Amino acid sequence: MRDRPGRGHRPAARESILDAIRAAEQLSRVELAAVTGLTEAAVSMTVRRLLDEGLLIETGRTPTGGKPRTMLRLDPAARLAVGVHLDRDVTTFVLTGQTGGVISRLARPALAADLADGIDLLLTASGVDRARCLGIGVVWPGPRDDVPHLRGWDPTELRKRLAEESGRPVLVEDGATAAAVGEYWVARIGADRPFAALHMGSSIGAGIVVDGRALRGSVGGFGHVCVQADGPECWCGSRGCLETLAGPEAVVAAARADPAAAAEAGLDRSVSRGVTADFAAVARAARAHGPRCLALLETSASYVAAAAESVVNLLDLDLLVLTGPGFAAASFVYGPAIMRRVQPAGARTWNRSVTVTVSSAAATASATGAAAVVLQSHLRRQQ
Amino acid sequence: MRDRPGRGHRPAARESILDAIRAAEQLSRVELAAVTGLTEAAVSMTVRRLLDEGLLIETGRTPTGGKPRTMLRLDPAARLAVGVHLDRDVTTFVLTGQTGGVISRLARPALAADLADGIDLLLTASGVDRARCLGIGVVWPGPRDDVPHLRGWDPTELRKRLAEESGRPVLVEDGATAAAVGEYWVARIGADRPFAALHMGSSIGAGIVVDGRALRGSVGGFGHVCVQADGPECWCGSRGCLETLAGPEAVVAAARADPAAAAEAGLDRSVSRGVTADFAAVARAARAHGPRCLALLETSASYVAAAAESVVNLLDLDLLVLTGPGFAAASFVYGPAIMRRVQPAGARTWNRSVTVTVSSAAATASATGAAAVVLQSHLRRQQ
DNA sequence: GGGCTTCGTTCAGTTGCTTAAGAATGTGGG
DNA sequence: CCCACATTCTTAAGCAACTGAACGAAGCCC
Numbered sequence: 001m002r003d004r005p006g007r008g009h010r011p012a013a014r015e016s017i018l019d020a021i022r023a024a025e026q027l028s029r030v031e032l033a034a035v036t037g038l039t040e041a042a043v044s045m046t047v048r049r050l051l052d053e054g055l056l057i058e059t060g061r062t063p064t065g066g067k068p069r070t071m072l073r074l075d076p077a078a079r080l081a082v083g084v085h086l087d088r089d090v091t092t093f094v095l096t097g098q099t100g101g102v103i104s105r106l107a108r109p110a111l112a113a114d115l116a117d118g119i120d121l122l123l124t125a126s127g128v129d130r131a132r133c134l135g136i137g138v139v140w141p142g143p144r145d146d147v148p149h150l151r152g153w154d155p156t157e158l159r160k161r162l163a164e165e166s167g168r169p170v171l172v173e174d175g176a177t178a179a180a181v182g183e184y185w186v187a188r189i190g191a192d193r194p195f196a197a198l199h200m201g202s203s204i205g206a207g208i209v210v211d212g213r214a215l216r217g218s219v220g221g222f223g224h225v226c227v228q229a230d231g232p233e234c235w236c237g238s239r240g241c242l243e244t245l246a247g248p249e250a251v252v253a254a255a256r257a258d259p260a261a262a263a264e265a266g267l268d269r270s271v272s273r274g275v276t277a278d279f280a281a282v283a284r285a286a287r288a289h290g291p292r293c294l295a296l297l298e299t300s301a302s303y304v305a306a307a308a309e310s311v312v313n314l315l316d317l318d319l320l321v322l323t324g325p326g327f328a329a330a331s332f333v334y335g336p337a338i339m340r341r342v343q344p345a346g347a348r349t350w351n352r353s354v355t356v357t358v359s360s361a362a363a364t365a366s367a368t369g370a371a372a373v374v375l376q377s378h379l380r381r382q383q
Numbered sequence: 384m385r386d387r388p389g390r391g392h393r394p395a396a397r398e399s400i401l402d403a404i405r406a407a408e409q410l411s412r413v414e415l416a417a418v419t420g421l422t423e424a425a426v427s428m429t430v431r432r433l434l435d436e437g438l439l440i441e442t443g444r445t446p447t448g449g450k451p452r453t454m455l456r457l458d459p460a461a462r463l464a465v466g467v468h469l470d471r472d473v474t475t476f477v478l479t480g481q482t483g484g485v486i487s488r489l490a491r492p493a494l495a496a497d498l499a500d501g502i503d504l505l506l507t508a509s510g511v512d513r514a515r516c517l518g519i520g521v522v523w524p525g526p527r528d529d530v531p532h533l534r535g536w537d538p539t540e541l542r543k544r545l546a547e548e549s550g551r552p553v554l555v556e557d558g559a560t561a562a563a564v565g566e567y568w569v570a571r572i573g574a575d576r577p578f579a580a581l582h583m584g585s586s587i588g589a590g591i592v593v594d595g596r597a598l599r600g601s602v603g604g605f606g607h608v609c610v611q612a613d614g615p616e617c618w619c620g621s622r623g624c625l626e627t628l629a630g631p632e633a634v635v636a637a638a639r640a641d642p643a644a645a646a647e648a649g650l651d652r653s654v655s656r657g658v659t660a661d662f663a664a665v666a667r668a669a670r671a672h673g674p675r676c677l678a679l680l681e682t683s684a685s686y687v688a689a690a691a692e693s694v695v696n697l698l699d700l701d702l703l704v705l706t707g708p709g710f711a712a713a714s715f716v717y718g719p720a721i722m723r724r725v726q727p728a729g730a731r732t733w734n735r736s737v738t739v740t741v742s743s744a745a746a747t748a749s750a751t752g753a754a755a756v757v758l759q760s761h762l763r764r765q766q
Numbered sequence: 767g768g769g770c771t772t773c774g775t776t777c778a779g780t781t782g783c784t785t786a787a788g789a790a791t792g793t794g795g796g
Numbered sequence: 797c798c799c800a801c802a803t804t805c806t807t808a809a810g811c812a813a814c815t816g817a818a819c820g821a822a823g824c825c826c
Contacts, residue, residue: 013813030773042814044775066772067822206697210598215698224696229610229628229689236732238692238724245612306612309621310693313607314589315598344620394782413804425783427806449803450791 013038013046015379018055019212021074022099022379023191026059028069047072054078055098074099079378080128082119082136083371085175085364086110088202088274093122094364096371100186103128116165134378135169136162137370139178142203142223173373175199175366176222177214179323180207181376182369183359187321195319196311197359198222198338200326201366202275204247204304206311213380214373223247225307246303248279248326254296255282264290276325283329297330301337308338312354320356328362396421396429398762401438402595404457405482405762406574409442411452430455437461438481457482462761463511465502465519466754468558468747469493471585471657476505477747478516479754483569486511499548517761518552519545520753522561525586525606556756558582558749559605560597562706563590564759565752566742570704578702579694580742581605581721583709584749585658587630587687589694596763597756606630608690629686631662631709637679638665647673659708666712680713684720691721695737703739711745 016036021027024035029047033040050056057075061068076097085092093106104126108118115138123130140155155172163170173181180197183189194210206222208215223243224236231240244250252275255261262269265278265285272278285293308320320338322331335356342354359365399419404410407418412430416423433439440458444451459480468475476489487509491501498521506513523538538555546553556564563580566572577593589605591598606626607619614623627633635658638644645652648661648668655661669677691703703721705714718739725737742748 028773039815040774041776041816045813048775061823063823064772065824066770067774069773208698215593215598221696221699225693226689227609227612229686237727240610240689303612306609306623307693310608310690311697313604314694314697315591316604341621350619396782411804422784423805424785424807427804428783431806444792446792447803448793449801450793450805452804 013042014050017043017046017050018074019379021056021072022185023188025188026071026073028062028071030069032072076101077103077128078132079375080133081371081374082122082133083139083178083367083369083374084115084119084136085139085367085370086141087276091115091118092364092367093118094367094371095122095126095128096368096375098375100182100368100372100375102368114165115162119166133168135171135374136166137178137373138162138170138172139175139366139370140172142174142205169374171370171373171377173214173370174205174207175201175324175369176205177207177216178367178369178373179359179365180209180321180369181214182365182372183321183323184209184212185372185376186368187360189321190319193319194315194317195321196308196315196317197321197323197365198304198308198327199324199366200248200279200322200330200334201324202248204243204326208311208315208317210315212376222307222311225310227303227306227310242303242307246300246307248275251282251296251300252278255293258292258296261285261290261292261296264288264293279326280329283326283333286330287332294333297333298337301330301334302341304334305338305341309342312342313350316350316352318352318354320354321359322356323359323362323365325363327358331358331362394429396425397433400426400429400433401457402762404439404455405568406571408571409454409456411445411454413452415455459484460486460511461515462758463516464754464757465505465516466522466561466750466752466757467498467502467519468522468750468753469524470659474498474501475747475750476501477750477754478505478509478511479751479758481758483565483751483755483758485751497548498545502549516551518554518757519549520561520755520757521545521553521555522558522749522753523555525557525588552757554753554756554760556597556753557588557590558584558707558752559588560590560599561750561752561756562742562748563592563704563752564597565748565755566704566706567592567595568755568759569751570743572704573702576702577698577700578704579691579698579700580704580706580748581687581691581710582707582749583631583662583705583713583717584707585631587626587709591694591698591700593698595759605690605694608693610686610689610693625686625690629683629690632658634665634679634683635661638676641675641679644668644673644675644679647671647676662709663712666709666716669713670715677716680716681720684713684717685724687717688721688724692725695725696733699733699735701735701737703737704742705739706742706745706748708746710741714741714745 017032020032020035029043030040033043054075055078056072058070059073061070076099079098081096083094089110090107091110095103097103106122119136159170159172176199179199183197190209197207199205204223224241226240227242228240232244233239234241234244255265256267265281267278267281282293286297322335327334335358339356400415403415403418412426413423416426437458438461439455441453442456444453459482462481464479466477472493474491474493478486480486489505502519542553542555559582562582566580572578573592580590582588587606607624609623610625611623615627616622617624617627638648639650648664650661650664665676669680705718710717718741722739
């Protein structure tokens with residue numbers, strides 16, 4: 001009953017074609033037929049409709065033995081999506097085209113008026129056709145993240161309210177899942193195999209994409225993978241959670257508690273600029289050969305690596321993407337640590353070669369990812 | 384490109400209807416229309432065809448205000464599947480109908496001739512129409528399980544060879560995944576929500592079903608979830624794996640090493656009857672108030688609970704099913720331990736109420752599950 | 767220019783479903 | 797008993813998506 005055949009006849013060709021072009025960047029009609037399994041006739045018909053609607057554009061021809069292929073691409077400006085990321089001090093808005101590329105960006109103080117207001121400003125400033133905006137993706141901060149004007153709200157409430165205020169569909173997603181969808185959508189990763197995106201912002205999480213669909217994990221689920229069965233108690237009520245032992249908050253707290261590390265990172269004893277910024281300071285210090293900060297990160301990384309290995313083993317993944325500002329700042333520690341732990345066992349025992357990469361736009365992944373979630377939802381009607 | 388629209392027009396109605404009836408046991412045509420979202424006309428047409436093919440049977444009528452409904456069920460004998468489970472000393476064959484119910488069972492010494500031979504015997508002895516047998520599901524034992532006549536084979540090889548010998552399609556699945564699919568298919572669990580089936584046979588594993596589809600985990604992935612980041616080295620090359628710390632083999636080894644526990648369980652110092660049997664002996668001893676054996680199980684259970692919590696958190700599950708001979712024998716320890724760990728945090732922090740149940744046919748779950756995998760594959764053509 | 771190759775389109779036909787109307791099969795009321 | 801009435805199921809006509817196969821289009825090579 002999950003995949004009900006829908007009221008009208010759902011034209012699978014449209015979605016197949018759009019998705020295939022998204023994944024390949026550009027394709028000709030015959031290539032589309034080969035890739036999607038449709039006949040050339042069906043592709044021809046559907047493509048014409050998509051061209052008429054302005055979703056696709058013809059772009060050059062590539063020579064062959066006979067008639068050259070006319071290549072097709074998504075028209076980036078045909079459909080737009082907005083992504084919103086709420087941090088403690090600042091709210092970031094991004095406007096992306098249907099290929100996921102960023103068209104414009106806007107940052108405002110966290111408490112500045114309403115979200116709907118910011119979105120309106122972004123759209124106006126960008127001078128785009130507002131009717132083309134498919135919807136708004138919002139990155140839901142973790143339950144512990146300190147976003148004062150959101151405290152006490154739940155995702156459903158935010159979604160309903162923002163949808164009402166902005167008059168557009170709103171999707172709310174956690175940062176890690178959004179980032180994972182972003183990787184799939186924009187960086188064209190994971191079309192052929194499942195993967196996980198590990199995300200470190202003000203907390204740590206993972207988004208898992210299987211067959212191009214995100215598994216709906218709980219907010220911050222990866223942060224509460226157990227890496228120490230009898231470890232210290234976590235705020236969630238359990239013991240030995242990754243977040244407690246190795247999350248950015250834990251790293252920053254440890255750095256503050258250690259005068260030498262705090263000095264290396266230039267952390268003020270009392271004033272915090274937020275977890276994300278403080279963690280970045282620790283990472284910078286480590287990179288500049290601050291031994292205490294480096295040691296703290298190494299410890300954290302060893303736990304993250306253990307949790308990553310759990311996920312890789314559990315779901316038989318062979319691809320991990322590190323993303324989010326935390327990994328953007330400290331991937332030089334976390335990347336190798338994860339690889340060291342994940343690769344040998346994978347190769348030797350499971351005959352699996354695990355790749356660990358860092359996202360190309362790690363620092364802003366979750367906001368652009370939130371926009372990608374909106375784009376994704378318009379392609380895959382089935383849920 | 385994953386869900387290509389197929390060569391002909393793929394009739395989604397057939398699959399929706401069969402799956403809806405499977406899940407609900409029996410339904411009338413109007414109910415089917417409501418549940419599947421199809422129109423009554425479409426249901427009528429499709430149902431007639433399914434009746435003609437003998438897949439469905441009409442079974443009684445339930446009164447209403449007007450014309451009574453004629454209820455439809457799957458004809459259990461219309462399609463059959465064989466499940467095969469290879470253990471160290473014995474190979475079990477089960478023949479099930481398309482509802483997953485066991486029609487007949489056969490156990491042979493592990494080394495008795497060929498698998499194809501056993502399947503042939505099973506079908507002959509059952510006196511069923513062999514043409515109705517959709518295929519054979521084989522439970523692939525873990526890489527460490529001691530099945531002598533399979534040593535050095537890989538799943539692909541087994542599949543190809545058995546398909547050739549038996550002349551039927553063969554699907555190979557690991558025990559935990561098979562058991563999970565079996566729960567979904569036979570016990571009608573998880574139609575509305577994702578769940579995990581934890582399986583303990585001669586090793587420990589988990590099958591995860593989301594939207595009625597099994598996530599393809601590696602063989603024994605759950606056994607190599609890390610519950611102790613700096614724990615003892617595992618044969619897989621990693622550290623602190625669940626299986627090393629708490630798997631049945633570890634429990635049995637610990638019982639053997641402890642004279643008091645070995646005495647309680649009646650374990651011979653030198654001769655082993657196989658991990659599964661030895662573990663069952665330990666569980667029996669614990670149930671009969673053998674304190675040392677109980678302590679060993681409690682320790683194991685605390686690790687399993689930690690790993691279970693990781694999975695529950697990671698994938699936001701609210702249902703765990705314990706299955707396999709190991710849990711069948713020792714669920715009185717593992718069930719409460721897992722509940723103690725998983726429920727409080729889930730309820731308090733994630734606003735999620737996690738249910739932990741024991742499978743109704745835990746001891747033989749993987750063999751019947753393997754048959755269910757075959758049935759499942761015939762319903763969901765999409766991979 | 768005439769093959770040759772490859773790309774894309776057109777057109778008739780099939781199929782799975784829809785909508786709309788009607789047949790079947792029960793209940794309860796005169 | 798016969799007739800509304802309710803509800804279930806079937807039949808008939810139509811639409812839209814896709815298939816198959818033949819055909820037009822656009823380049824290269826001789």
